[in-house]
Amino acid sequence: MSIAEVEAQRQERKAFKLAPEPGLSPEERVALALQEIENRNMPAAVALLDPALLPDDAALVTKVDWAEALSRAQEHELSDALFEDLMRKYPRNGKVHFNYARRVNMRGLAMKSLRLLQTTKTFAEGTNQHQFVMKMWHLCDLLEAREGRTIPLDEDCRLLAMKHAIGAYANRVPRELPKDRLGRLTMVTGSLGPGGAERQLTRAAAQLELARRAVGEVGGIPIERPVEVLVRAHDSGQQRDFFLADLQTAQVELHQINLMKPEPISSYGIGDEDLEALLDYLPLKVNFGIRRLVRHFRESQPDVVSLWQDGACLFAGLAALVAGVPRIQLMIRGLPPVIRRHMFQPDYEVMYRALAAVPGVEFISNSRGAAQAYADWLDLPIERFAILYNGVQQMDCQPTEALDTVWQDFEERTKGATQTIGGVFRFDTDKRPITWVRFAARYAKRHPEARFVLVGHGRLFADAVRVATELGVADKILFVGRSTEVGYWMKKMDVLVLMSSFEGLPNVLIEAQFLGVPVVSTPAGGAAECFIEGVTGHILNCADKTDLDEACEKVHALLGRAQDPDIFGPATRDFLEPNFAVPRMLENFVRLCCHADPA
Template sequence: MNNHSVLFLITGLAYGGAETQLVNLAISLKKRGWKVRVVSMLPPQAFTEELKEAGIPLSTLNMRRGVADPRAVFRMLKILREWKPDIVHSHMVHANLLARVVRIFYKIPVLISTAHNIDEGGRWREVAYRMTDPLADLTTNVSRAAVERYIRVGVAPKNKIRFMPNGIDTTKFKPNKAAGQRLRNELGVDNYFVWLAVGRFEEAKDYPNMLRAFSMIVSKKSDVVLLLVGQGSLMEEVKKLASELKLEDRVRFLGVRRDVPYLMNAADAYVMSSAWEGMPMVLLEAGACGLPVVATDVGGNSEVVLNGKTGFIVPPRNPEALAQAMEKMMALPKEKRMEMGEAGRAYIEANYSLEHVVDQWEGLYMELLQRKGISLSGSL
């Protein structure tokens, strides 16, 4: 019986890739017998029901976005003293830095910091990572490209950083053409070539790039539609741009949806226009659903989308290149697009299935615990 305990600390819980990854990992480890707890620095906005159903306690440090609150350190210390976890596994830059600071005041047996992006927000954060690196046992990142960059700019030394991929539930995200067809009928898009994009309306996702590329396509073809799923601080700006580009009839803003696997089956292809990324969960999800992809060459995108085999990779911030790749995808025979989708599904299953990734995390946890001389019973 596994008596080990892990506490996950994350900046906030919303419907994003890093948050989804943490929740999937927490629930999977709980099923494997680990004692699991989740702490969110900000009040959680998502996943509260999923964690509750799994029997995983969720706490918040009640911080406010953009406000440095020293009381969070004391709240975190209180939780640690009560719960005494073997491992603290923090996710995203603010949580990573907080966990390291807290370790000055409390002896955390094993501390792992996971970064979810190739660039977590400017030079000062990278300097903060470098200065606090001695307080962490290991830093991980979700793409090989990000790990290489972090070593190059001195965020973490080579012997203290590792690539650990995101994992995807390939039983939830899978081809289901019948459900996809029903949704096409429901949305009234059956006679269109359907592009799908799922993601927060924030600067990193560069939706203006996507809309400008899409407007070039619409000027030549009328039987095409773009479905946008998500919300975010720039949503109204993106809607305004769609209006300025006269795309109101061709771009549908669907908001937050809980049926993304079905939407992926309803689409003909997936598009991502990001200016920067880590290892996007949505690309793993699209691949697992058998969707061919057009994506920008940022972060781990080219690790997930095999150019020419499972989709097309294009330079970022280049609407012309994005439009050309989208047109190239649309011009392919349906059978060829389906072949691309099938190759994508096989590649995701082999490299990024959730069980495969949870196995890797469990192995890493045990390796670090043993290195610290912590026995299988969980005691020092």
């Protein structure tokens, strides 16, 4: 090997943290791989555990450890192949069979695990191995009895366990709640990051708690106990604390689920051996919630648990059932994961279908479009979904010296521009920032007097800037980046454009109209429900393959309407305020919590 090749390999290892130089013993490789797994550096672990580097004369215990480490590194095919080779070479060795069965079981393949255990010798009573075998016999018999069929070896039995654990509550009788007052409300989400759902949860929790402290009620309905928010994590990583200060300022009770001590299922006093077996074999995210939230819910005694977004529904829904929470709200905030394929997990469909059959479980969506999509997916009547539109506040548009300096520099750069087209969104796949830049290039070609303002940031930010440069419109676009002064930038726009492929109820469309800015949007989610078609905005024909020529025409048709009191005065009074004002959202939310008649 040449010096250049050696150096190239060294640099590759350095860049990707892969395997160190050769010469390590098999035992050292396993130990280092386990350290990399602990650090979540799976590529480095897999490089260390290349089966070609495992000597034939290595000790059996080392080979088993090697196969187990591959499984922990999520390289299941390599792990399975090594375990199966060891079983052929050591057919009477119980350790090989048992360890392989245990690893397969951790992936939810309970039937395959049991089959593997049946091929080895009987373990002595009282041993951990014997207890594990008995546990697997019970679980597999239970699942096949509940399913009424033979379960294939490759089926994920964790999903079946979740389905039947939820189904165990299908005949529950929740305690009656009064309609004239609200007791304990617990709102649950994954983080307090800079998303629309997180903003709505934070706004609702903070405003309800402030109202409780100030006047004791909302919309004539007393709020008797403090509002509580549970969040999986609100540390500063990935901006999970973006809205933290809002809750702290309002003195909302706040808990991090990650910091709660996990409890064994046996400590909950279920009193049903079969149900305990099911609860002990759940998907990982459901298991996370069950072991942390059941005790908290029992101690906090909420009347209503409101679960915001699919992830929270998954990790907290069953825990709320086990704890006996009488009313559980599944808060739908966008299109279902079956449509957003990059977010799909089979757990969601099993979970939602099972929960839909349980008394006291309710679906609430922030748009009719999203509700209809979930109803179609889950084969539920649309009447199962209550609609709670987002509450949107008029944004502050006060200038500052720093903001004005940036704007004046941009004006100088775009002398002669007479119209400003803008967008406010996260620079990620769903919002399609690259499509937006391509639209800007098409529009600028037709209307050289246009300039563009884009507010937001995200993983596709650099790509959007690069495409703008390639298309020759970078000098016409002001990439503001992440900003807390969104209202200032919106007020500079003649039209706001949203090119999303997926949405729930896009707040930005409502916020723009409250500032007198007309909007153009793809028909993603509930976007068409946010404005008056032909008056305060236009909807495009398609969210997947947007016609940029159509977008250019509809944007241009709205020019001159910004801040027009004859348009936005009536729109604010008759459309925006009744549907999207924060006080109306709060009152409707409280009424949904109490099953009171809508306002």
